[in-house]
Amino acid sequence: MSSNQTAAGGRPLPLEGIRVIDLSHVYNGPYATFLMAMAGADVIKVEPLQGEHLRSRGDLGGAALPYAMLNSNKKAVTLNLKTGKGRALLLEMVARADVLVENFAPGVMDRLGLGADALLQRNPRLIYGSSSGYGKTGPYRDYPAMDLVMQAMTGVIDATGFPDQPPVKAGAAICDFMAGIHLYAAIATALYERERTGAGRVVEVSMQEATYASLASNLGMLYLRGDEAPARTGNRHGGLGISPYNVYAAQDGYVVLNSPGDHHFRAILDVLGRPDLKTDPRFLTRTTRVQNFEAVDELIETWTRTLPKDEIARRMLAAKVPCAPVRRLAQVMNDENMHARGTLQWVDHPELGRVVLQNSPLIFEGSERQALEPSLPLGASNREVFGDWLGHSAQELEQLQANEVIGPSR
Amino acid sequence: MSSNQTAAGGRPLPLEGIRVIDLSHVYNGPYATFLMAMAGADVIKVEPLQGEHLRSRGDLGGAALPYAMLNSNKKAVTLNLKTGKGRALLLEMVARADVLVENFAPGVMDRLGLGADALLQRNPRLIYGSSSGYGKTGPYRDYPAMDLVMQAMTGVIDATGFPDQPPVKAGAAICDFMAGIHLYAAIATALYERERTGAGRVVEVSMQEATYASLASNLGMLYLRGDEAPARTGNRHGGLGISPYNVYAAQDGYVVLNSPGDHHFRAILDVLGRPDLKTDPRFLTRTTRVQNFEAVDELIETWTRTLPKDEIARRMLAAKVPCAPVRRLAQVMNDENMHARGTLQWVDHPELGRVVLQNSPLIFEGSERQALEPSLPLGASNREVFGDWLGHSAQELEQLQANEVIGPSR
Structure with a gap:
């Protein structure tokens, strides 16, 4: 099995030498193992013969790019875990691996005879996440x-949207991704522990629990106001404790402003050309601004409507006021900051053409980033993993394929 | 410094023995260090003499509970880093610590003479996050x-909300918390690496980069449809690739349904008492349902409007259809599942009274969970940390307090 490259002169990436068996699908588990691959681990993505859900959904709902985003730098094998021989091959991999990741429904692995207890019996140093x-x-x-x-x-849904409108989901798949990064975190912690104790661990993360803390502002308002707390506050602060804090209409879209400090608000008044209002008792402190938030918002929006969003942001940022245009996703994908830092990259993907893919948000200073290797076609690493790594002959692989234990080898 | 308790018979928690200096504030950094504390680390929260922003905002916007949620099981000291003596005390702590966490604006620590390079020079085994x-x-x-x-x-904002309405923020503080858990993840990875190499690391996470992947569905649709991709899809799938997938009005609120598979939809038709529609060509496959999503949604909502949300969820879950009521936050806080698992707990908080606090979403099987210790008043651990741990005399502490290097010792 080839080791990952490290840049000349730099430190190796921290997970160099770690081998991960990745049985996961869609967003949650695959995000965790993507981060492992980009931190230097060897990740073997194990898919059923028809491919995992996200791969097989590529035709319709735009799943092709998400699959590519989350499966860079992983080996891709197919394995039928419903066959005894398929399970035996998985156990061969587990015996040589450091980490196994899965996000099946609870009980699925146990019913296959591949539950955490069975796998840790096979390999007591395994981290089962x-x-x-x-x-x-x-x-x-x-x-x-x-x-x-x-x-x-x-x-999250009840807390999102305008008070006089039905609730609306957050546009990002936050529960999936919150769980995925928590799962990575639990596994990395167990790897640290294993270096000290020699023992593996079973670690677990639920989407429900991984999301709870992010509603802290809303829970705080519920504590403060009880039944009088509004379910949702539109674009106002989730705790209704800061003003100005809103999305404001601009000439060509929207901008956001968040002004937690009194000095921020005085700076805003200067940008608006209204320094005379600095002594207006409605606007003097955060407390009085919150009490008069409609007047605050009207003052600001009357001005923002007259200018393009990027110009508003430019002027506010020059005055050190937290402000941003509400950006379209096409702009985000081309963000100059993330591209300059190397976290977003244009990549020629063999199946998708030229697309933007992400590198890891985990920055390990002193190491070069992992070079992005585009996601592989289904089963592309079968020969490398089952043949070169596990040592099965070409003849055996043919037999496994004939018996639908593995898919075609490439 | 007292070590954390471990339950009789269980394995110690994985970060037992790790010491963390926590200079962070509000949500991002404090969530990372909260997870460290609950995973067994000794976390010393270092606040300016007036307290960090979140503590000092408790009066108005409901920040009191969020502060308590994120600062359980941490020691609380005050330290004025604008004084030379304050910085010297921090360096004494750094020399004995494993991890330092901060989420100041870039450059702040450097301007204090406390940048990563200076601190790793003092302690080459430090993880600076x-x-x-x-x-x-x-x-x-x-x-x-x-x-x-x-x-x-x-x-996120442009992707959230109804297509015919202005964009709206996600009700949860997702960028803050995504960054916080990514920061924990990077630090845990560096701790693992340190066990193998002996060397510390500087790790970094930006809120911007930590959020990007969660828009995978939306980016996928943009790739597929280009300029014709809608900015936001309300409660429909972010990639418009699944139907049914929506929030539906119930008699007493709302429910969500997500039916990715054809078998899910057939099960829904049985629950609706409309098995006759199983052969309707509009509803046969995911592709045809997506093409006819208005008809699908109308069929479902006509039925959901006649029943309470919990009853709808009960019937759908019995048929194994992914479904849930849109819950109010007061219900979430009392969720029987998270309470049964010990992730949410009722705690008598000395300052707030009886409140629900969270334990860690990172489950390390084989260890008892850390017992929740409520967040401490400002400077409560000054004597323990500066006196007992660093070894300064009571007289010295009095002098430090008189010079406004530290706040009152309790």
Whole structure:
């Protein structure tokens, strides 16, 4: 199995030498293992013969780019875990691996005879990481879970939207990705521990629990106001504790402003050309501005409507006021900051053409970033993994393929 | 310094013995160090003499509970880093610590003479973790950044809301918390590496980069449809690739349904008492349902309007259809699943009374969870940390306090 490259002169990436068996699908687990690959680990993505859900959904809902985004730098093998021989091959991999990641519904791995206990018996140094909607224990464990469902159950949907409108989901798949990065975090912690104790661990993350803390502002307002707390505050602060804090209409779109400090607001008044209002008792302190937030918002929006959003942001940022245009996704994808830092990169993907892919948001200073290797076609690493690494002959691989234990070798 | 308790018979928590100096504030850094404390680390929260922003904002916007949520199980000291003696005390702590965490604006620590290079010179085994809005390098590094601003810059706001309405922020502070958990992840990875190499690391996370991947569905649709991709899809799938997938009005609120598979939809038709529609060509496959999503949604909502949300969820879950009521935050806080698992707990907080606090979403099987210790008053651990741990005499502490280097010792 080829080791990852390290740049001349730089330190190796921290997970260099770690081998990960990745049984996960869609966003949650694959994001965790993507971050491992970009931190230097060898990740072997194990898919059923028809490919994982996200790969097989590529035709319609735009899943092709998400698959590519989350599966760079992974080996791709196919394996039928419903066959005894398929499970035996997985155990061969587990014996040589450091980490196994899965996000099946609770109980699926146990029913296959591949539960955490069985795998740690095979390899006591294994870190077994799993993630599900509600966790392996507790009364909701068998409820089906997807991002939309979890946004409803965690309170994110009820907390999002305008007070006089129906609730609306957050546009980003936050429960999936919050779980995925928490899963990475738990596994990295267990790897640290294993260096000290020699022992593996079973770690677990639920989407529900991984999302809870992000509603801190809203929970704080509920504590403060009880039944009088509004379910949602539109674009105002989730705790209604800061003003100005809103999305304001511009000539050509929208801008946001967040002005927590009194000095911020005085700077805003200078930008608006209204220094005379600095002594207006409605605007003197955060407390009085919150009490008069409609007047604050009207003052600001009357001005923002007259200018383009980028110009507003430019003037406010020059005055050190937290401000930004509400950007379209096409702009985000081309963000000069993330491209300059190397976190976003234009890549020629063999299947998708020229696309923007992400490198890791985890920056390890002193190491060169992992070079982005585009996601591979289904089963592309079968020969390398089952043949070169596990040592099965070409003849055996042919037989495994004939018996639908693995897919075609390339 | 007292060590953390471990339950009789269980394995110690994985970060047992790790000492963390926590200079961070509000949500991002404090969430990272909260997770460290709950994973067994000794975390010393270092605040300016007036307390960090979140503590000092408790009066108005409901910041009291968020402060308590994120600062359980941390020691609390005050230290004036604008004094030479204050910086000297910090260096004494750094020399004995494993990890330092900060989320100041880039450059603040350098200007204090406490930049990463200086601290690693003092302690080459230190993991120095920092987080900011746009990162330490790149053209946007000096832009002020807060969750609302980052939601605008990352595309979350434009992607959230109904197509015929203005964009709206996600109700959860997702950019702050995504950054916080990524920061934890980077630090845990560096701790693992240190066990192998003996060397510390500087790690970094930006809010902008930590949020990008969560827009994968939306980016996928942009790739597929280009300029014709809608900015936001309300409660429909971010890639418009699944139907049914929506928030539906119930008798007493709302429910969500997400039916990715054809078998899910057939099960829905049985629950609706409309098995006759299983052969309707509009509804046969995911592709045809997406093409006819208005008809699909009308069929479902006509039925959901007649029943309470919990009853709808009960019937759908019995048929294994991913479904949930849109829950109010008061229900979420009392969620029986998270309470049964011990992730949410009722705690008698000395300052706030009886409140729900979270334990860690990172589950390390085989260890008892850390017992929740409520957040401490400002400077409560000054004597323990500066006296007992660093070895300064009571007289010295009095002098430090008189010179406003530290706050009152309790």
